[in-house]
Amino acid sequence: MQRHLISAADLSRDDAVLILDTAEEMARVADRPIKKLPTLRGRTVVNLFFEDSTRTRISFEAAEKRLSADVINFTAKGSSLSKGESLKDTAQTLEAMGVDAVVIRHGASGAPYRLATSGWIDAAVVNAGDGTHQHPTQALLDAFTMRRRLVGRDAGLGRDLDGRHITLVGDILHSRVARSNVDLLHTLGAEVTLVAPPTLLPVGVETWPCEVSYDLDATLPKSDAVMLLRVQRERMNAAFFPTEREYARRYGLDGERMARMPDHAIVMHPGPMVRGMEITAEVADSGRCTAVEQVTNGVSIRMAVLYLLLGGNETALTHARTTEEK
Amino acid sequence: MDTHHRQGDQARPEDPRSEARPVLEGPDIARVLTRIAHEIVERAKGADDVVLLGIPTRGVFLARRLAAKLEEITERAIPVGSLDITMYRDDLRLQPPRALARTEIPGDGIDGRLVVLVDDVLFSGRTIRAALDGLNDIGRPRAVQLAVLVDRGHRELPIRADYVGKNLPTSLRETVKVLLAEEDGRDTVLLGAKRATPGAHP
Amino acid sequence: MSKTLIRGAKVLGGDPRDVLVDGGVVAEVGTGLSAEGAEVVEAAGKVLLPGLVDLHTHLREPGREDSETVLTGTRAAASGGYTSVFAMANTFPVADTAGVVEQVYRLGRDHGYCDVQPIGAVTVGLEGAQLAELGAMHESAAGVTVFSDDGKCVHDAVIMRRALEYVKAFGGVIAQHAQEPRLTEGAQMNEGVVSAELGLGGWPAVAEESVIARDVLLADHVGSRVHICHLSTAGSVEIVRWAKSRGIDVTAEVTPHHLLLTDELVRSYDPVYKVNPPLRTERDVMALREALADGTIDIVATDHAPHPHEDKDCEWAAAAMGMVGLETALSVVQETMVETGLLDWAGVADRMSFTPARIGRATGHGRPVSAGEPANLTLVDTAYRGRVDPAGFASRSRNTPYEGRELPGRVTHTWLRGKATLVDGKLT
Secondary structure (H helix, E strand, O other): OOOOEOOHHHOOHHHHHHHHHHHHHHHHHOOOOOOOOOOOOOOEEEEEEOOOOHHHHHHHHHHHHHOOOEEEEEEOOOOHHHHOOOHHHHHHHHHHOOOOEEEEEEOOOOHHHHHHHOOOOOOEEEEEEEOOOEOHHHHHHHHHHHHHHHOOOOOOOOOOOOOOEEEEEOOOOOOHHHHHHHHHHHHOOOEEEEEOOHHHOOOOHHHOOOEEEOOHHHHHHHOOEEEEOOOOOHHHHOOOOOOHHHHHHHHOEOHHHHOOOOOOOEEEOOOOOOEOOOEOHHHHOOOOEOHHHHHHHHHHHHHHHHHHHHOOOOOOOOOOOOOOOO | OOOOOOOOOOOOOOOOOOOOEEEEEHHHHHHHHHHHHHHHHHHOOOOOOEEEEEOOOHHHHHHHHHHHHHHHHHOOOOOEEEOOOHHHOOOHHHOOOOOOOOOEOOOOOOOOOEEEEEEEEEOOOHHHHHHHHHHHHHOOOOEEEEEEEEEOOOOOOOOOOOEEEEEOOOOOOEEEEEEOHHHHOOOEEEEEEOOOOOOOOO | OOEEEEEEEEEOOOOEEEEEEEOOEEEEEEOOOOOOOEEEEEOOOOEEEEOEEEEEEOOOOOOOOOOOOHHHHHHHHHHOOEEEEEEOOOOOOOOOOHHHHHHHHHHHHHHOOOEEEEOEOOEHHHOOOOEOOHHHHHHOOOOOOEEOOOOOOOOOHHHHHHHHHHHHHHOOEEEEOOOOOHHHOOOOEEOOHHHHHHOOOEEOHHHHHHHHHHHHHHHHHHOOOEEEOOOOOHHHHHHHHHHHHOOOOEEEEEOHHHHHOOHHHHHHOOHHHOOOOOOOOHHHHHHHHHHHHHOOOOEEOOOEOOOOHHHOOOOHHHOOOOEOOOOOHHHHHHHHHHOOOOOOHHHHHHHHHHHHHHHHOOOOOOOOOOOOOEOOEEEEEEEEEEEEOHHHOOOOOOOOOOEOOEEEEEEEEEEEOOEEEEEOOEEO
16 A cells, blocks of 8 residues: 555555554544544545445545544536546546545546546545445455454454454455455455355456355354345346345345354444345344444544545555654 | 654664663662652642543653552552544654554543643653643643653743653753663663664654 | 669568569569669668558548548558558448448548558448448449448347358458457456456456357358457367368457457556457467467457547546557567567468458458569568657557557558558658
């Protein structure tokens, strides 16, 4: 990771642990009477959303505001983007306004990478989800949630997820969350297993640093965390699976299946959940489901990322710490 | 600790500053902390409402030692915590962001209390300004005082310490390094000459 | 027309010969020829080839003159050593009537840099539903013999069968852009390890191979000939090899970029690497080179596809597909085929001139360098090495994947029927 956060694959183990540790300290700000830090005062951050995603945008916005950044929200709907203005023109317009960072959500895989490397702008670029490519802050908040639950809030500081078994279930093919999580969890030392019907796994998945299984029941007993990915009903029409009922029967997590997980194991979901498809209401509302915590943790992670990217005169990530004389 | 010229948290064990000489040794440090504890009790009229907040890294160890001494004197538990000032620094933009240290406010908070900030070295005063800003976001103390092990002068802000272990006149070409057993394996304060470090940020 | 003496050139890479051009034809080939009355081109060390023939060029005119015109495209062709290019039909309007093909043909002839042989659309509007007037286009002044819906696949098996049958009447050929449309919905790049990582929609090899398999069987069944455009996978090579072994009348082309580049380049998300069919894997590249060497793949065709800057200076999904190729084709072939020992210069002349001219029935092109033949010639400085600089392109577009890459060889002279179109690397 250099000046930007584009892909979870760009993070070294030390970068990732630094972000998680920083997020732990950021989380404590939420417990204060004044949930605000002056750290990014005078810096302007644009949330450039070409795709609707209220959840992610609000999470970034909360993080930016807690760090006292000036926030501009720019969504594609009703803007010149829908009139055919290009990403490049939009980016350059924002640059001309003196923006320090662009948080971008885009339907096209690679759009944030292109924005960061094309020379169109100088601002730092944070990928808030691109097509079916990456969603690195989601993977970070997932790892943060796992570390808290499986290692411990204070015990986890400085540590990774070495040896934990994490299972991702669902539409891997169309999921940027899955790609980011496989990269990051592997970097953090976890053993990842993907479970999905073969139609929802990408050709080429065999080269990913993880196991692949078609059998959820065989995977559950050895899982420390099971992450369910949203399965869109539209996929059914494109013949990825026959019916909602058949999908739920083979790959949905219900109470009976959850009981086969170890006692300490957690159920995760990046949201929004499709109850009755990949998860039953019973599981979604149980104490083992961390979906709500994940939302809370998202703000801390995004504060940490923004602080580490923008807090100083250069990024804190993958740079030797400078020491000075007293 | 000082805002402009701070030693990294990972002290280099083989520090090549051969000419650095000790100005305070272990027993001296213990003695001045005892004196400061007595001064706090005296000035705070029994120290009933004192909360000690150390500034990471070494200020936190000094605060804990002071709390222990205060408890000996007053035979009461003294709340002690830490206050990380990293995100309140005025020089954040001049260097890469630092890893954050812990801010730990004792359970009963600081509202209406006498907060004594504890740091190892008082230099420009910018760290203490940042700490005062940080306190502002946490609560409203009755009063804030400052205890430091060493005051080396060269203030850049109108800030002074209420309790000083040792006043140490220095030149800007010199460095002051506090080593504490908890972090560095031994207690000592070293005065040395500043090296020209090409990588250091101004 | 004045006389030109090309002195000491290695004709098709062989021993040095003098070649005397007079009146648009090669007058004499020998040694120690008299230079009297002739302009002398010192060609010692250089290789003389028959003028190159490109069976697959997009000239964009009419309709997209912002990316290329017949003039700029034929200048680019001359610059790359070509004396004949076949212009694809996917213009606006589509070249599906005698009127459009005649217009393109005349523009090429009037500009005089390179002969332009229009390709006619197979179906009206490239829509794959109704046959275009293939016979009328053949009988027009343009004399169309190659028909293609390139850019789109003639995916309907019945339409393809009818087209193959219909053109038998006048010796035409259908050039198929093999792409099964359902298997490539939303496709952005080769489907495989890289697409899985990048999250870009996959264009599977089977979408090409299944159509080629069907079409060679159809060609066999109806006794017609079929030409496969820009073959890009190792599997396609196997199918064509099998078809040829059965005696099926199939020919195939490969583009220079598929001989050199792989889908690893897409990791940059730079749309200059976005092309259809997509860049494939190292294994495919090696299979294509071998197939071109052994004749399974008959020819090199550029699929020169100019696009304006703004259509490439954007995010991957929004970018246009295609690369320019006329001005770098010979260098890429030298790099991938000659310098690897897979082809000699006679082989290059075969794959880039003789055979494409034969497939497209381009009269007067792809002829031997011998007395009495039309003087369509290309002189190549094969010892040259240099970095590709798109700023120097004659094409109106700059979307080359080779910018800054060092490539061997440089065309210094091109003659179209004895008239120099390129002299010392400069267009006349």
